[in-house]
Amino acid sequence: VLFPGTVAPLTIERTPSKQLLEELLPTGRLLGLVTQKDSDLDDPGPSDVYRIGALGNVLRMVRQDDDQTLVLVQIVERIKLTKFLSKKPYLKARFEILENIFPKQNPMWEATLRNLRESAEKFIEINPAIPDEATNALRSIDSPSILTDFLATNLSLGLNQKQVLLEETNVAVRADEVQQVLNNQLHIAELQQKLRADVEDEF
Numbered sequence: 001v002l003f004p005g006t007v008a009p010l011t012i013e014r015t016p017s018k019q020l021l022e023e024l025l026p027t028g029r030l031l032g033l034v035t036q037k038d039s040d041l042d043d044p045g046p047s048d049v050y051r052i053g054a055l056g057n058v059l060r061m062v063r064q065d066d067d068q069t070l071v072l073v074q075i076v077e078r079i080k081l082t083k084f085l086s087k088k089p090y091l092k093a094r095f096e097i098l099e100n101i102f103p104k105q106n107p108m109w110e111a112t113l114r115n116l117r118e119s120a121e122k123f124i125e126i127n128p129a130i131p132d133e134a135t136n137a138l139r140s141i142d143s144p145s146i147l148t149d150f151l152a153t154n155l156s157l158g159l160n161q162k163q164v165l166l167e168e169t170n171v172a173v174r175a176d177e178v179q180q181v182l183n184n185q186l187h188i189a190e191l192q193q194k195l196r197a198d199v200e201d202e203f
Helices: 015-024 107-126 133-139 144-154 159-167 171-202
Strands: 007-012 030-033 052-063 069-086 092-098
Touching: 007 015, 015 052, 015 069, 030 069, 052 092, 052 159, 107 133, 107 144, 107 171, 133 144, 144 159, 144 171, 159 171
Parallel strands: none
Antiparallel strands: 007 069, 030 052, 052 069, 069 092
8 A cells, every 4th residue: 555755666577567567658657556455366357456546656667577677656646546447458547636635723733743743753763673764754744644644654554554544535534543553553662662671681
């Protein structure tokens, strides 16, 4: 599940996907990206993918060998597939861009965003697996929408949880849901930190 404001490397192996890229890149670089409901399917149809996805801008394509192509994609918008036009040789569909719904600026909303940032910074600080550069990336984000999407991308979430966050266009609701996930993972990270400290004390 890909979120706006992020850059994702995608490994392309399927023949239809390669054909799509070959036909797309000479004329444009925008690509619709939706997630499969079942990752084991090699030839998904319209009923096998979520209707809410993302619009990506292909930044770079590198052919690694005959079987694999690496594509670097910048995710720019949420989209909703409205009508499938063809299934072969690859899925082709019409879509509409989903606009974010922002709350009115008020002290409560400012407090919500500040709390979200502080929780995220604390999570990064006590989690040794996350590089310190993540804090600088977090602080450089001005948009509340991009902030929630950045956190949704980097938190440990299942596919269904991420898809729910992608489908939520109300930024305030999305912020609350990300905050709940962050609180849970922060609690776990604090317990892990305590356990590591206890083990070190015993040694």
